[in-house]
Amino acid sequence: MNKTWWKEAVIYQIYPRSFMDSNGDGIGDLQGIVSRLDYLKYLGIDVIWLSPVYQSPNDDNGYDISDYQAIMDEFGTMEDFDELLAKAHDRGIRIVMDLVVNHTSDEHKWFLESKKSKDNPYRDYYIWREGQNEQAPPNNWGSCFGGSAWQYDEATSMYYLHLFSKKQPDLNWDNKEVRQSVYDMMTWWCEKGIDGFRMDVISMISKTSEMPDGKAEGLYGDFGPYCIHGPNVHKYLQEMNETVLSKYDIMTVGETAGVTTELAKQYAGEDARELNMVFQFEHVEGNGKYGKWTDQKMPLTMLKKTLSRWQRELHGKAWNSLFWDNHDQPRAVSRFGDDRPMFREISAKMLATCLHMLQGTPYIYQGEELGMTNYPFQSPDDFRDIESINAYSQWCANGPLSHEEFWPCITAKSRDNARTPMQWDDTENAGFTTGTPWISVNPNYKEINAKAETSDPDSVFHYYKKLIALRRENPVMIYGSYEPLLEDSEELFVYTRTLDLEKLLTVCNFSDKEASFTIPYEFVGAGCLISNTENTYDKAEITLRPYEAFVLKI
Numbered sequence: 374m375n376k377t378w379w380k381e382a383v384i385y386q387i388y389p390r391s392f393m394d395s396n397g398d399g400i401g402d403l404q405g406i407v408s409r410l411d412y413l414k415y416l417g418i419d420v421i422w423l424s425p426v427y428q429s430p431n432d433d434n435g436y437d438i439s440d441y442q443a444i445m446d447e448f449g450t451m452e453d454f455d456e457l458l459a460k461a462h463d464r465g466i467r468i469v470m471d472l473v474v475n476h477t478s479d480e481h482k483w484f485l486e487s488k489k490s491k492d493n494p495y496r497d498y499y500i501w502r503e504g505q506n507e508q509a510p511p512n513n514w515g516s517c518f519g520g521s522a523w524q525y526d527e528a529t530s531m532y533y534l535h536l537f538s539k540k541q542p543d544l545n546w547d548n549k550e551v552r553q554s555v556y557d558m559m560t561w562w563c564e565k566g567i568d569g570f571r572m573d574v575i576s577m578i579s580k581t582s583e584m585p586d587g588k589a590e591g592l593y594g595d596f597g598p599y600c601i602h603g604p605n606v607h608k609y610l611q612e613m614n615e616t617v618l619s620k621y622d623i624m625t626v627g628e629t630a631g632v633t634t635e636l637a638k639q640y641a642g643e644d645a646r647e648l649n650m651v652f653q654f655e656h657v658e659g660n661g662k663y664g665k666w667t668d669q670k671m672p673l674t675m676l677k678k679t680l681s682r683w684q685r686e687l688h689g690k691a692w693n694s695l696f697w698d699n700h701d702q703p704r705a706v707s708r709f710g711d712d713r714p715m716f717r718e719i720s721a722k723m724l725a726t727c728l729h730m731l732q733g734t735p736y737i738y739q740g741e742e743l744g745m746t747n748y749p750f751q752s753p754d755d756f757r758d759i760e761s762i763n764a765y766s767q768w769c770a771n772g773p774l775s776h777e778e779f780w781p782c783i784t785a786k787s788r789d790n791a792r793t794p795m796q797w798d799d800t801e802n803a804g805f806t807t808g809t810p811w812i813s814v815n816p817n818y819k820e821i822n823a824k825a826e827t828s829d830p831d832s833v834f835h836y837y838k839k840l841i842a843l844r845r846e847n848p849v850m851i852y853g854s855y856e857p858l859l860e861d862s863e864e865l866f867v868y869t870r871t872l873d874l875e876k877l878l879t880v881c882n883f884s885d886k887e888a889s890f891t892i893p894y895e896f897v898g899a900g901c902l903i904s905n906t907e908n909t910y911d912k913a914e915i916t917l918r919p920y921e922a923f924v925l926k927i
């Protein structure tokens with residue numbers, strides 16, 4: 374297996390809107406990030422993944438881009454960006470940009486041209502179709518944010534495709550000019566000195582030319598088989614690699630919803646010449662009551678089965694990302710751990726141990742290193758996210774479910790859980806802003822904040838810091854092979870990693886009860902690399918505390 378810096382790195386994801394506000398308008402910005410670089414340096418991360426900072430009307434908080442080569446006014450200027458990049462580099466921190474090129478904003482100049490007339494030079498930049506008749510769109514596909522995936526446009530009496538909101542029209546990647554425009558833009562950023570791209574929904578860029586109705590679930594049909602891992606996706610990524618990526622020492626990660634381990638070897642195979650790694654969702658998907666909306670926890674055996682399959686099948690062949698949460702997911706500790714006060718810290722540390730000891734590149738989502746929790750939503754008015762707002766309307770206000778049925782599901786999964794402001798200290802608004810924050814601060818900021826945790830050696834923060842440092846000293850954490858133990862246990866997640874003569878045993882109790890465990894013979898008496906509690910591991914029969922985690926090394 375090739376050794377590369379991006380396999381050895383730890384990534385920290387910043388959602389700029391919610392990270393740090395420097396000018397009191399209630400919205401996080403680039404100077405805010407600059408002011409917190411020393412915090413990130415102290416934590417020890419190697420790379421920042423910056424969620425989109427480009428010019429955008431913010432229908433989907435920056436994932437709807439109207440100019441790829443300008444900075445969103447609310448976030449600052451291109452000079453601020455250059456300063457951020459330089460100051461990050463001064464500290465040895467790389468910056469990976471979010472690349473959102475499955476779609477643009479409907480306010481992008483390409484789209485403004487495209488919709489003008491059928492013979493506009495930009496017409497073919499997007500996916501236009503005639504309706505079936507005056508009232509009906511070309512097919513029954515539903516969009517990810519609710520409603521039809523087609524929007525009627527009066528100027529030319531045709532429909533355009535949008536797999537997300539109607540303000541996010543899909544680009545037509547079959548048009549060579551579209552691809553070249555995207556590559557030119559990417560090259561421009563690479564020449565500026567950025568260190569890579571996180572590619573938004575990149576598995577959706579190629580669509581089939583036939584667009585039949587999809588299998589209907591409720592009102593709308595599924596576009597999946599026609600738009601995800603479409604016919605030319607690998608061809609286009611290879612072309613992108615050859616034209617842009619291969620010319621720079623950068624890192625690329627593809628957001629690839631619905632990817633299988635087989636497909637991952639194509640997207641991110643060691644010799645595939647497409648992307649460096651995939652970002653897959655199998656372990657955070659599934660068992661939905663109403664689509665993605667559910668308050669049910671995934672059984673541990675199922676979670677382990679999924680993660681173990683990814684570990685085994687990619688080893689030596691392709692590279693994966695490791696994450697529990699991001700800006701689209703609820704908070705890790707609330708979802709996979711236990712955010713009740715007596716278990717919050719220990720279970721957050723347990724989850725960190727479990728993830729950082731696996732093979733892949735770990736991602737920390739802002740605030741995860743503090744054990745930040747889900748938000749206690751009181752009413753639908755608390756939502757800011759287009760997906761949550763539309764889902765509530767579609768399923769509940771204008772749909773089949775009662776508020777009582779749907780409320781526990783939407784509050785458990787809403788993306789806004791992850792988007793409340795970063796909790797810096799115990800002053801008003803958690804030190805995020807001196808103004809009124811664009812989204813409410815979690816009321817638990819007085820207990821959970823960076824100031825308190827950086828000064829407490831036993832905090833979740835310091836535990837993450839320690840895990841990051843261990844990665845530098847233990848190549849087995851990065852390159853070792855994986856073997857699961859106790860696969861049928863609903864309480865314990867146990868596995869080994871092996872590299873030459875080095876061997877690690879990771880044991881994590883995912884339950885709020887004590888659990889007994891027999892340390893395998895070869896590890897009895899081995900040194901303890903890290904543990905989230907005070908326990909001794911020098912005899913075979915041990916009792917783990919609720920949410921205990923430890924790693925032994927021989």
Ligand code: GLC
Pocket residue numbers: 433436437473537573574628700701
């Ligand atoms: C990705 C992003 C998500 C966004 C969507 C549309 O899934 O992570 O935040 O809403 O793509 O761009």
Ligand code: CA
Pocket residue numbers: 394395396397398399400401402447
């Ligand atoms: Ca601001």
